[in-house]
Amino acid sequence: MSKSRILKGTEGFEELATRVGLTPMEREARRASLERSYMPFQCTEHYMELIASLDEPYRTQVLNIVLPPPGLAPYQGRFDPYGNTTVGRDESPFLQHKYDTTLLVHFVDVCVSSCQFCYKVNEIRHEGWSAGQTHLKVAAALEYLDGHPQVNNVLFTGGDPAAVGSKVLVRSIRRLLQHPNVRVVRFATKTLAFDPLRFMDPELLDFFEEVQQMRGKQVVMINQFNHPAELSGASGEVLEALRRRGVQMRGQPAVVKGVNDDVDTLVDLQQRFLDHGVVSYYLTTFMPVRGVEQYGLTLDEVFLRVAAAKRRLSGLEKKGVLLASHDFGKFEIVGFAPRPEAPERIILKWHQAAMTKYLPQALLDRVPTRPEDVMILDYHPGTYCIDHLFRDNGLPHFDSGNQLHLASPLETVVPMPTPARVRAG
Numbered sequence: 352m353s354k355s356r357i358l359k360g361t362e363g364f365e366e367l368a369t370r371v372g373l374t375p376m377e378r379e380a381r382r383a384s385l386e387r388s389y390m391p392f393q394c395t396e397h398y399m400e401l402i403a404s405l406d407e408p409y410r411t412q413v414l415n416i417v418l419p420p421p422g423l424a425p426y427q428g429r430f431d432p433y434g435n436t437t438v439g440r441d442e443s444p445f446l447q448h449k450y451d452t453t454l455l456v457h458f459v460d461v462c463v464s465s466c467q468f469c470y471k472v473n474e475i476r477h478e479g480w481s482a483g484q485t486h487l488k489v490a491a492a493l494e495y496l497d498g499h500p501q502v503n504n505v506l507f508t509g510g511d512p513a514a515v516g517s518k519v520l521v522r523s524i525r526r527l528l529q530h531p532n533v534r535v536v537r538f539a540t541k542t543l544a545f546d547p548l549r550f551m552d553p554e555l556l557d558f559f560e561e562v563q564q565m566r567g568k569q570v571v572m573i574n575q576f577n578h579p580a581e582l583s584g585a586s587g588e589v590l591e592a593l594r595r596r597g598v599q600m601r602g603q604p605a606v607v608k609g610v611n612d613d614v615d616t617l618v619d620l621q622q623r624f625l626d627h628g629v630v631s632y633y634l635t636t637f638m639p640v641r642g643v644e645q646y647g648l649t650l651d652e653v654f655l656r657v658a659a660a661k662r663r664l665s666g667l668e669k670k671g672v673l674l675a676s677h678d679f680g681k682f683e684i685v686g687f688a689p690r691p692e693a694p695e696r697i698i699l700k701w702h703q704a705a706m707t708k709y710l711p712q713a714l715l716d717r718v719p720t721r722p723e724d725v726m727i728l729d730y731h732p733g734t735y736c737i738d739h740l741f742r743d744n745g746l747p748h749f750d751s752g753n754q755l756h757l758a759s760p761l762e763t764v765v766p767m768p769t770p771a772r773v774r775a776g
């Protein structure tokens with residue numbers, strides 16, 4: 352439940368543009384890039400004031416999170432580049448069991464602001480939510496857990512679960528935690544950046560203290576902080592308050608062009624993680640989201656930026672592993688040969704493969720999927736994502752229409768279900 356007014360649509364865009372001082376030319380360029388994006392504009396007043404308070408380059412970098420920057424698309428992306436719609440079951444698409452021990456619960460479709468590079472653009476509709484609907488989702492999750500004892504943790508996500516009222520939120524997380532198999536609920540949110548004071552609700556703070564008394568149970572907040580400025584001011588103070596109540600924090604920023612690909616910004620972000628007790632565990636590459644492809648960096652570019660930042664960070668600050676996520680799972684980008692500045696081969700290893708039933712046999716026949724195995728593949732300039740890489744190496748991949756190509760000697764195209772919604776909002 353947002354404590355901050357939410358700006359939406361054309362009126363909201365115009366208010367933000369005026370408050371942050373866009374010139375007429377900048378305003379026009381932003382309007383045009385927003386028009387090409389499939390994510391509706393939405394931003395809290397708190398975040399608008401944060402942007403207005405920043406100096407360059409942070410002002411433009413943070414603005415780029417809620418307004419897509421002008422720029423040409425270097426390729427055509429796709430909807431659902433993580434395979435959420437294929438992993439969701441027909442009768443309960445809000446439950447996704449892609450990795451053996453983790454159940455994802457897509458709790459709500461809403462967020463308090465919209466990140467324009469969000470890979471869930473086709474799922475987030477800003478339709479609102481109802482307590483009854485969330486109650487049924489949790490009930491379905493509990494039933495699923497009963498039948499799948501190998502699942503020991505729940506990724507509680509959306510949208511942003513913090514967008515709902517504390518009573519419903521607390522009741523839902525508590526019910527999940529009380530399931531005997533569940534050791535941890537991962538609470539994924541970006542509200543600490545967009546509307547930090549929402550977390551100063553005594554009902555929520557008391558619940559976090561209650562969790563400390565539950566033996567063998569934990570709630571870990573997975574914060575979608577992308578920029579160091581998001582950990583300043585009120586956000587920093589709220590992070591301290593949550594830490595005092597024993598809440599564990601993790602950070603998993605996507606490295607996105609124009610937002611945090613600058614090495615100084617990446618260094619500052621990871622240093623502020625340490626300052627505020629946020630453990631950096633992933634850095635992810637931008638997924639090839641349709642309509643906002645200008646956010647993309649090639650895999651060698653993002654590797655070089657992260658490597659340059661790591662050279663300036665202490666051991667505790669550079670723990671985050673660089674991953675590229677895909678329908679098939681998560682791949683760690685280990686390095687390039689002969690060297691990243693002149694890449695001819697890429698070295699990948701599975702961070703985690705999706706369960707075998709979600710992997711095409713043509714992939715299982717060609718590459719190992721254990722976390723300890725590495726893949727060394729040919730690398731060509733202009734590789735923005737796993738689909739480009741696998742296409743160039745004759746491996747199964749998806750095209751921009753979300754069709755799976757098996758890339759066998761006589762290539763087979765497997766039709767995938769057309770996404771139910773092609774335009775969010």
Ligand code: SF4
Binds near residue numbers: 465470509540
């Ligand atoms: S808060 Fe998360 S789910 Fe919502 S738009 Fe941003 S990245 Fe997507």
